[in-house]
Amino acid sequence: MAQLRIALAQVNPTVGDLDGNADLIVDWTRAAADAGAHLVAFPEMALTGYPVEDLALRPSFVAASRRALGDVARRLADAGMGGVPVVVGTLDRRDGGRRPLNAVAWLHGGDVLIASAKHHLPNYGVFDEYRIFESADTLPVVRLHGVDVATVICEDLWQDGGPVSVTRAAGAGLLLAVNASPYERDKDDVRLDLCAGRAREAGCTLAYVNMVGGQDELVFDGDSLIVGPDGSPIARAPQFVDHLLITDLDLPEASGDPGPASVDAPGGATFTVERRTLSSSPVPAYDPEPPTVAEPLDDLAEIYAALVVGTRDYARKNGFRSVVLGLSGGIDSALVATIASDAVGPENVHVVLLPSRYSSEGSVSDAEDLVKRQGVHSRIVPISGMVEAFEAELDLHGLAAENLQARIRANVWMGLSNEHGHLVLTGGNKSELATGYSTLYGDSAGGFAPIKDVFKTTVWDLARWRNTALAADLPFLHPFAQEPVPEAIIVKEPSAELRPGQRDRDSLPEYAVLDPVLADYVERDMGRDSLVAAGHDAGLVDRVVRLVDLAEYKRRQYPPGPKITPKNFGRDRRLPITNRWRERG
Numbered sequence: 333m334a335q336l337r338i339a340l341a342q343v344n345p346t347v348g349d350l351d352g353n354a355d356l357i358v359d360w361t362r363a364a365a366d367a368g369a370h371l372v373a374f375p376e377m378a379l380t381g382y383p384v385e386d387l388a389l390r391p392s393f394v395a396a397s398r399r400a401l402g403d404v405a406r407r408l409a410d411a412g413m414g415g416v417p418v419v420v421g422t423l424d425r426r427d428g429g430r431r432p433l434n435a436v437a438w439l440h441g442g443d444v445l446i447a448s449a450k451h452h453l454p455n456y457g458v459f460d461e462y463r464i465f466e467s468a469d470t471l472p473v474v475r476l477h478g479v480d481v482a483t484v485i486c487e488d489l490w491q492d493g494g495p496v497s498v499t500r501a502a503g504a505g506l507l508l509a510v511n512a513s514p515y516e517r518d519k520d521d522v523r524l525d526l527c528a529g530r531a532r533e534a535g536c537t538l539a540y541v542n543m544v545g546g547q548d549e550l551v552f553d554g555d556s557l558i559v560g561p562d563g564s565p566i567a568r569a570p571q572f573v574d575h576l577l578i579t580d581l582d583l584p585e586a587s588g589d590p591g592p593a594s595v596d597a598p599g600g601a602t603f604t605v606e607r608r609t610l611s612s613s614p615v616p617a618y619d620p621e622p623p624t625v626a627e628p629l630d631d632l633a634e635i636y637a638a639l640v641v642g643t644r645d646y647a648r649k650n651g652f653r654s655v656v657l658g659l660s661g662g663i664d665s666a667l668v669a670t671i672a673s674d675a676v677g678p679e680n681v682h683v684v685l686l687p688s689r690y691s692s693e694g695s696v697s698d699a700e701d702l703v704k705r706q707g708v709h710s711r712i713v714p715i716s717g718m719v720e721a722f723e724a725e726l727d728l729h730g731l732a733a734e735n736l737q738a739r740i741r742a743n744v745w746m747g748l749s750n751e752h753g754h755l756v757l758t759g760g761n762k763s764e765l766a767t768g769y770s771t772l773y774g775d776s777a778g779g780f781a782p783i784k785d786v787f788k789t790t791v792w793d794l795a796r797w798r799n800t801a802l803a804a805d806l807p808f809l810h811p812f813a814q815e816p817v818p819e820a821i822i823v824k825e826p827s828a829e830l831r832p833g834q835r836d837r838d839s840l841p842e843y844a845v846l847d848p849v850l851a852d853y854v855e856r857d858m859g860r861d862s863l864v865a866a867g868h869d870a871g872l873v874d875r876v877v878r879l880v881d882l883a884e885y886k887r888r889q890y891p892p893g894p895k896i897t898p899k900n901f902g903r904d905r906r907l908p909i910t911n912r913w914r915e916r917g
């Protein structure tokens with residue numbers, strides 16, 4: 333056996349920021365080298381950020397990415413780190429290739445030593461990789477201190493018959509997977525099982541490095557890990573934070589046999605095994621450090637973390653230091669304000685209380701209680717006068733007059749955003765987006781929507797969870813002196829307060845009944861008959877399905893927000909707006 337100290341760099345790159353990401357790679361390699369690592373691995377497309385979407389189709393970006401990779405290799409060597417091999421995901425192109433490659437490169441001694449590319453291109457859910465990349469059939473195997481290390485890229489683990497299926501025959505002693513695997517609820521357990529199964533298939537230890545941070549509607553949770561050849565966990569990084577996972581591994585030494593130059597995979601592809609040797613003699617024995625094994629977060633903690641990180645990184649990476657939102661005294665805007673305080677700090681959160689003639693007493697007093705608890709900036713802008721002026725000029729009645737209030741509120745947020753440079757946060761939840769229960773250009777206006785993928789029942793759960801959570805539970809929670817969400821806001825009946833006595837339940841089924849139907853229809857794509865067969869009331873199903881189908885046009889105009897479920901409204905669910913298909917009984 334040979335000893336190797338592996339560093340998995342769970343970093344947060346920014347899409348398109350080649351210079352900033354290059355600095356990240358150099359800085360983290362330095363930290364890994366200082367910790368005595370023999371190999372440092374960065375996530376999939378760490379140099380470009382992920383996903384680059386159609387930027388990959390722009391020759392200027394591909395060329396700049398290729399130049400940046402060579403520059404990083406030279407910078408590492410110039411800084412005295414050329415002796416530590418660095419494995420990094422990047423964007424590449426084959427001479428004469430039709431499309432670019434989602435690639436992984438080994439940097440060593442100032443050079444780009446070897447570059448291979450992803451075989452399985454995910455093209456479902458939020459992914460569009462067939463559109464932008466071409467697939468490759470190579471398995472790189474690099475001999476490092478006597479251990480043969482093979483590399484694969486993210487989706488290559490998720491599909492059968494790819495490079496993992498030939499790793500055992502290629503004789504690898506360590507399989508290194510570089511990933512950009514977005515968060516969704518419970519995915520950490522799925523990934524652990526997946527890695528365990530692939531380690532057993534490959535017959536060797538598997539090291540999995542994932543990205544962390546937010547990119548538009550995706551949030552990467554990190555959760556990098558290492559499992560042994562029998563699938564048993566060896567090391568695990570904490571979720572949602574930058575982390576250098578350093579682990580000492582005992583790995584089998586490569587045999588003298590040069591191994592096959594190509595291997596047929598069970599699915600029919602033939603993989604070329606591209607071999608290089610960096611050093612064939614083992615590292616002298618040293619005292620290994622105990623591995624880090626972080627506990628995964630529980631369900632509500634990880635959802636909340638995803639919402640905070642998604643909001644924080646959207647604001648930061650788009651140049652916003654502060655946010656503004658309407659605070660109504662209802663639970664949705666209360667939770668969004670709390671997420672915002674955790675994401676950018678209460679000193680950078682500006683809330684506006686916009687009472688109308690229909691606002692309840694608690695609308696202002698409960699909102700003010702939250703302002704006091706969290707220490708955010710607030711102002712009151714009564715809207716009755718603006719509404720009356722508008723009504724008088726336009727002669728609006730009924731729903732048109734009701735919606736006017738929501739639109740005037742949105743004008744206030746956008747005005748303050750234009751004036752002070754705040755990002756406007758939008759308060760709609762997934763139950764509202766699903767049923768179209770929001771006003772176009774009114775409460776649905778804004779730049780980023782932190783809870784758009786969170787069903788209303790989970791909104792309440794998260795508010796309760798946050799009131800009990802301590803800064804020790806998650807490193808980025810603000811240490812409020814008291815519970816940040818007033819109990820009065822959590823227990824009150826939901827209402828848009830656009831007309832006297834309006835309650836959500838006059839327009840929608842109770843959320844406890846609605847949300848399970850929505851989960852089955854929206855996230856599991858069940859048709860009308862399957863929904864009824866699953867036990868949902870037939871009348872309720874017909875009503876809900878109709879509301880969802882008719883609201884597609886509203887969703888298409890909704891701001892982006894963090895994905896936390898298996899199917900979000902956004903890249904995950906693409907339906908025609910003009911659509912006469914109706915689910916019928």
Ligand SMILES: Nc1ncnc2c1ncn2[C@@H]1O[C@H](COP(=O)(O)OP(=O)(O)OC[C@H]2O[C@@H]([n+]3cccc(C(=O)O)c3)[C@H](O)[C@@H]2O)[C@@H](O)[C@H]1O
Binds near residue numbers: 731769771830885909
């Ligand atoms: N297929 C299509 N493609 C493009 N546009 C389409 C369209 N169909 C209608 N439209 C447009 O959409 C308009 C109707 O949508 P919209 O103006 O939103 O109005 P609408 O959906 O009729 O009313 C908003 C509803 O949201 C409720 N709500 C719930 C929670 C909070 C709030 C709040 O504001 O705080 C509101 C409110 O009580 C009311 O029931 C039509 O007048 C038309 O202009």
Ligand SMILES: Nc1ncnc2c1ncn2[C@@H]1O[C@H](COP(=O)(O)OP(=O)(O)OP(=O)(O)O)[C@@H](O)[C@H]1O
Binds near residue numbers: 662
């Ligand atoms: N009186 C108000 N002052 C400030 N903002 C408001 C007011 N009323 C509504 N809004 C804005 O419009 C959004 C939509 O209102 P909606 O009633 O759907 O949500 P909510 O009041 O936060 O929660 P709930 O639905 O539980 O009452 C709010 O989140 C808030 O941003």
Ligand SMILES: NC(=O)CC[C@H](N)C(=O)O
Binds near residue numbers: 485511513
């Ligand atoms: N970047 C990828 O290839 C990600 C795809 C993979 N199924 C995941 O979600 O982890």
